Amino acid sequence: MKLADLLQPQAVPAGKETLEITGLTLDSRKVEPGFVFAALAGVAVHGRRFIAQAVEAGAAAILTDAPVPDCPVPVLVAEDAPAELARLAANFYPKQPGHVVAITGTNGKSSTVEFLRQIWHAAGFDAASLGTLGVARGQSVETTGYTTPDSVALHKALDRLAREGVTHLAMEASSHGLKQRRMESVTLSLAAFTNLTQDHLDYHPDFDDYFNAKARLFTERLPKGCPSVINIDSPWGERMAELSRETGHIVFTLGWRGQDLQIHEITPRPASQDVAFSWRGQDFRIDIPLVGEFQVLNALCAAAMAWASGISQDVILDSLPRLTGVAGRLEKVGETADRAPVLVDYAHTPDGLDKLLRAARPHTQGRVIVVFGCGGDRDASKRRLMGEIAAREADITIVTDDNPRSENPALIRQAVLEGCPGAEEIADRTTAIARGVDLLRAGDCLLIAGKGHETGQTVAGVVHPFDDREEGRKALHLREGSHVL
Known part of the structure; x- marks a missing residue:
């Protein structure tokens, strides 16, 4: 050229x-x-x-x-x-799928874009999702390594997907990607917002800068007249909805306080949740095969986005009971002979860990056990907070290493333990996971939090092969009668 x-x-x-x-x-x-x-x-x-x-x-x-x-x-x-x-x-790289939608927020982006992809697929479209987990299409996932790829990689991916026949693409929009202009020249037809909680304050100077970076999706990237889907269960959501209206978008709100799609009740089941909600004046009750209130919010956000993108309500409602979970997001890797489950999740922020632990409680008759750590070279202020949340919400806490990166892992653990002084400290993550599995009794639940789908652990600048899911399976194999997925 x-x-x-x-x-x-x-x-x-x-x-x-x-x-x-x-x-x-x-x-x-x-x-x-x-x-x-x-x-x-x-x-x-x-x-x-x-x-x-x-x-x-x-x-x-x-x-x-x-x-x-x-x-x-x-x-x-x-x-x-x-x-x-x-x-x-x-x-x-001039080609793009005909319908590209983007979602921003601290938590829930990966699950929401994947749920939306599944709904589009059920509607008969060749659909893909792009984000933290990579590029998902059909049964395949291609790892990219970034929530929002750099602009060259992004447009190259858009061009390739369009040439391969993808017509609908749901992508994550990170605060880094928006602030660094990675999504410029992407033609969007819809945008959505999940929530805003503490994260990335090592990069953003303050919370307002973090919010403003997210807001660029609506104030700069989404064209006027396009629809936006906003969860308004927080003041940040209300503020984002108002900004979107002022920019000239058609705003669709959801959540417990949603005006267009409002949740009324969530009843936990062993492996699903019975959800009562109203959608534009009509009442519905659907069993959604996901665990955790936050996953219901993700699924309904995807439903609202699908509707705003032109999918019929009937197709959407038929798809919700058939949704499948996302890798590393409350992913069950097995259970003991006594049916105590081992679950792996990506929760790595205070809000994420809090939601994870509270999500497990209604499904757990016995003790909630959590194994987690905090990453190095990231927002240090959240370490004690996450320790406090674990001490409050879990019955047994094991503090271990996450991705120390260039920091001293012992100092990271020390900061976490300031919030949960009664926790066990086990530096080696493999040993910590094995300890968590060993503690399980009938009725208990083990949550391994922080790394989710990741397949490496970064220590002193070196990435070592490591997968929480595989470590959980290995530990279960050592317990007679365990069922491993």
Whole structure:
């Protein structure tokens, strides 16, 4: 593709209109001959430090936010370089599914986009979901490693999915991705908001910045006149709904206080929940095969999004009792001979852990046992809070290592234990999980929280193979009569 095909006419350097561009990247290590290297500001360093390396690797042009003296290749200077990169990526990878919807919020995004994909599939559409778990389509999942991929990877994925026949795509929109303009030039037809609780305050300077980053999905990315689906069970949801209305969207609200879809009652069953709700004046009662109030909210948010995207109410209501859970989200990996279950969940925030533990309680006749830790190089203020929640909501707490990353894991555990001084401390996560399984008695439940679907543990900058689900299964195998999934 020619450089002139990627840029606005006035932005093309004189005499470089026919310069052949073979690819785009933000990573200087991935530059190939003919690539545009985007030298953007990062969390720790600016990409300008790697321009010489990119040029040596064959970069045909550099995109950045300030002039680069004596650069031997054309320099494309943009005031908002991240947004410009997204526009270049959209031109380089021009196709997108006809219906792309995005959902933001602290918790629930992964489950909601997957439930929406399942409803679309039941309606007969070739649908996919994109987010923390990767790209899911049919029975396959392709891991990406990011909630919202960088703009180049995102547009490349959109183009490929569209060419493969996907017509409906549900994607997660992280606060990082929105603030860093990764979703620029994505054509959205619908957006949704789940909730806002403490997370990512290592990246955002304060909670207002965190909210404002999420709000960009509605104030900047979703076109006027499009529908938005908002859970209004919190002041943040009310505020987001008002912003969406002011922007000119058709707002659909849900939740216990929802005006369009309102939950009235949730009755826990052994492996499901009986949910009574009203939907635009009609009352319904459906058994949804998911555990935890928050999963009901995710499922109904997906239902509202499906309706707003044009799916009939009958198809949606028929799909809800057939939904299947998401990997690493209250995922059952087995049970003891006494039928005490072992569940793995991604809960890694105070709100997430609180909801997880409270979700398990109605389904548990005996003790709720939890194994969890906190990640390093992330918001340290949530560690004690999560300890306090575990001490309050669980009967037995085992504090272990999560992903220490570059931090001293003992200090992370110490901070968590300040909130739950009566907990057991077992540094090795495999040993901690085995201990939790060993403690199980009839009527108990074991929750392994924090890593969910992840298949690695990052210690001192090195990723070691580790899967909570497999460790739970291994521990169950050692107990006679256990049933492993």
